[in-house]
Amino acid sequence: xxxxxxxxxxGIVLLLAAAGSFYSVDETEQxxxxxxxxxxxxxxxxxxxxxxIPFIQTVNRxxxxxxxxxxxxxxxxxxxxxxIWVDIFARWRIVDPLQFFLKVNNEAVAQAQLDAILxxxxxNLIQAHHLIxxxxxxxxxxxxxxGPIREEAVPYVTTVTYGREKLxxxxxxxxxxxxxxxxIQLVDVRIKRIxxxxxxxxxVFERMIAERNQIAEKYRxxxxxxxxxxEGKMQRELKTIRAEAYRRSQEIQGKADAEAAxxxxxxxxxxxxxxxxxxxxxxxxxxxxKEIEIVLGTESDLFKYLKQTNP
Amino acid sequence: MSSDFRRxxxxxxxxxxxxxxxxxxxQDRIRRTFGGRRFPAGWALVLIAVALWLATGxxxxxxxxxxxxxxxxxxxxxxxxxLNWKLPSGIEKVTKVxxxxxxxEEFGMRTLRAGVRTEYAPERQYEHESLMLTGDxxxxxxxxxxxxxxxxxxxxxxxxxxxRDTLRHLSEATxxxxxxxxxxxxxxxxxxxxxxxxxxxxxxxxxQTESGLVITTIELGRTNVPEPVQPSxxxxxxxxxxxxxxxxxxxxxxxxxxxxxxxxxxxxxxxAEGYAVDRVKSxxxxxARFLALYEEYVKAKEVTRRRxxxxxxxxxxxxxxRKFVIDPDQKSVLPLLDLGKKGEQK
Numbered sequence: 001x002x003x004x005x006x007x008x009x010x011g012i013v014l015l016l017a018a019a020g021s022f023y024s025v026d027e028t029e030q031x032x033x034x035x036x037x038x039x040x041x042x043x044x045x046x047x048x049x050x051x052x053i054p055f056i057q058t059v060n061r062x063x064x065x066x067x068x069x070x071x072x073x074x075x076x077x078x079x080x081x082x083x084i085w086v087d088i089f090a091r092w093r094i095v096d097p098l099q100f101f102l103k104v105n106n107e108a109v110a111q112a113q114l115d116a117i118l119x120x121x122x123x124n125l126i127q128a129h130h131l132i133x134x135x136x137x138x139x140x141x142x143x144x145x146x147g148p149i150r151e152e153a154v155p156y157v158t159t160v161t162y163g164r165e166k167l168x169x170x171x172x173x174x175x176x177x178x179x180x181x182x183x184i185q186l187v188d189v190r191i192k193r194i195x196x197x198x199x200x201x202x203x204v205f206e207r208m209i210a211e212r213n214q215i216a217e218k219y220r221x222x223x224x225x226x227x228x229x230x231e232g233k234m235q236r237e238l239k240t241i242r243a244e245a246y247r248r249s250q251e252i253q254g255k256a257d258a259e260a261a262x263x264x265x266x267x268x269x270x271x272x273x274x275x276x277x278x279x280x281x282x283x284x285x286x287x288x289x290k291e292i293e294i295v296l297g298t299e300s301d302l303f304k305y306l307k308q309t310n311p
Numbered sequence: 312m313s314s315d316f317r318r319x320x321x322x323x324x325x326x327x328x329x330x331x332x333x334x335x336x337x338q339d340r341i342r343r344t345f346g347g348r349r350f351p352a353g354w355a356l357v358l359i360a361v362a363l364w365l366a367t368g369x370x371x372x373x374x375x376x377x378x379x380x381x382x383x384x385x386x387x388x389x390x391x392x393x394l395n396w397k398l399p400s401g402i403e404k405v406t407k408v409x410x411x412x413x414x415x416e417e418f419g420m421r422t423l424r425a426g427v428r429t430e431y432a433p434e435r436q437y438e439h440e441s442l443m444l445t446g447d448x449x450x451x452x453x454x455x456x457x458x459x460x461x462x463x464x465x466x467x468x469x470x471x472x473x474x475r476d477t478l479r480h481l482s483e484a485t486x487x488x489x490x491x492x493x494x495x496x497x498x499x500x501x502x503x504x505x506x507x508x509x510x511x512x513x514x515x516x517x518x519q520t521e522s523g524l525v526i527t528t529i530e531l532g533r534t535n536v537p538e539p540v541q542p543s544x545x546x547x548x549x550x551x552x553x554x555x556x557x558x559x560x561x562x563x564x565x566x567x568x569x570x571x572x573x574x575x576x577x578x579x580x581x582x583a584e585g586y587a588v589d590r591v592k593s594x595x596x597x598x599a600r601f602l603a604l605y606e607e608y609v610k611a612k613e614v615t616r617r618r619x620x621x622x623x624x625x626x627x628x629x630x631x632x633r634k635f636v637i638d639p640d641q642k643s644v645l646p647l648l649d650l651g652k653k654g655e656q657k
Contacts, residue, residue, distance in 0.1 A: 066521075067472050068473055104506065135446065163490055168558050193443070231564075238572050241573055241576045245579040259594070263594040268601065296636050
């Protein structure tokens with residue numbers, strides 16, 4: 001160990017050079033190599049171990065995977081003048097790291113650029129369309145219990161020309177050209193949330209309440225109607241039953257009366273004089289007792305003998 | 312360590328003599344290996360550092376995980392559960408991904424503590440997540456849970472940054488898109504259909520992103536209308552109850568009245584039948600009696616006639632009140648009729 005100090009220094013320098021000339025690239029990264037701040041060579045997009053000139057060249061890493069952008073909710077009027085909050089988000093990736101390095105440099109700047117471009121595109125497209133275009137995606141027939149009540153607060157265009165998916169694609173197509181030159185590609189843009197602003201929301205709630213009250217009324221009157229119907233049916237059946245019973249009983253009794261009359265007439269017809277004699281005698285027998293006082297002439301059949309024997 | 316178990320926690324430390332011997336022998340061997348040569352402390356440190364560095368290559372993958380190994384950042388291999396070895400830190404890196412586990416994300420609600428009686432955070436707190444527009448431009452509260460697993464660990468790790476946020480955003484967007492195409496009534500009553508559609512849409516969106524996530528289920532919580540509107544919805548339910556009650560009542564009185572009336576009608580008819588039988592039979596009886604008498608009468612007209620007359624008088628006279636026998640010559644009978652009555656009044 002004659003020259004321990006210089007050897008150690010050489011060793012350390014060599015080690016540093018070796019460490020500085022190798023770098024690894026993750027699967028989620030891509031790299032732009034710069035030499036004194038100027039990019040050299042094509043961007044490295046392949047993951048793994050790579051070589052560069054130590055000390056002179058610098059590694060600038062950028063994401064290769066899909067990144068998120070989350071817009072601030074903003075208040076926008078639709079074509080039918082309804083104010084809504086729209087909250088969109090987008091996903092994007094750096095497709096040209098060289099352009100991205102030159103024009104944007106880091107992600108914070110990129111996010112700010114996306115804010116500006118996407119917010120403007122969203123505003124333009126929402127303003128140019130009816131609310132329904134942002135809400136619905138198709139014209140599928142929906143099941144609705146009660147017919148909707150419409151007020152001026154919520155103008156109502158029921159059919160969709162574009163729909164939500166096409167509308168967001170239009171936002172994307174609108175924004176993409178401006179992002180192209182920054183090395184950014186939009187993967188997709190979607191509406192995360194969409195809601196009425198507070199004032200409109202209140203009116204919508206009122207409308208919903210009115211709608212439900214109407215439905216409740218409908219059920220109530222249906223109930224009354226139904227019950228009246230049953231009541232009416234009951235009364236009708238009741239009358240029918242009673243009248244039918246009356247008719248039948250009268251018929252039966254009438255027939256019996258006729259039959260009895262026929263029997264009497266047939267028998268008594270043989271000697272009407274005798275019949276009235278017997279019947280009259282019957283009548284006498286059945287006269288009420290006591291109250292009746294009787295005056296009989298001496299000429300009567302009963303007393304004629306009495307008179308005759310008298311001198 | 313097995314000796315520890317046998318001794319129990321209270322025994323003294325009767326270190327077996329073999330261990331002492333073994334230790335001494337080991338020390339001797341070390342001394343012999345490096346001989347009488349000077350052994351610098353620096354090299355020992357380097358050796359230890361190298362050993363420690365190599366030890367970073369040992370790792371364990373749990374039963375429900377896989378390990379994704381990257382060499383200098385580049386994907387190298389996927390390893391199965393168990394004890395594994397990789398090139399040491401700085402060269403190879405392992406990320407463990409729980410592919411067997413089911414994860415869940417909640418929207419518009421939060422589980423505070425899961426258990427036999429799971430506690431949930433008040434839903435109002437998360438209304439901004441669950442409040443959405445329906446296809447008929449009404450507002451509805453739709454809370455839901457997404458359950459998912461990691462189907463492709465490589466995509467999961469490398470294709471998307473911040474997979475959780477991506478999932479949350481996409482889930483909100485697709486759920487709102489599905490709800491936006493359904494009426495409020497459908498959202499309230501057809502939760503399964505909506506959950507199904509949302510699952511399909513979300514899976515498609517996740518596949519398109521190459522996020523590596525697989526949705527196992529989407530479950531809708533209790534869909535509702537915003538709180539200010541709720542009383543009017545309860546009102547509708549009350550009205551439905553009321554309607555049914557009215558109908559039941561009417562049906563009830565129908566069922567009570569009609570059978571009774573039918574019974575009454577039957578009674579009236581039966582009475583009429585009874586009357587008829589009575590009428591005819593008594594006519595027949597009267598006639599039979601008359602005819603029997605008549606037959607005898609025909610045989611001896613005059614005698615029978617007189618007999619009948621006298622018999623009648625005989626049975627009738629005793630039962631009558633006062634009787635007067637008056638000569639046809641007698642005029643003004645009236646004063647005579649009053650005779651007895653005056654006496655009675657006194």
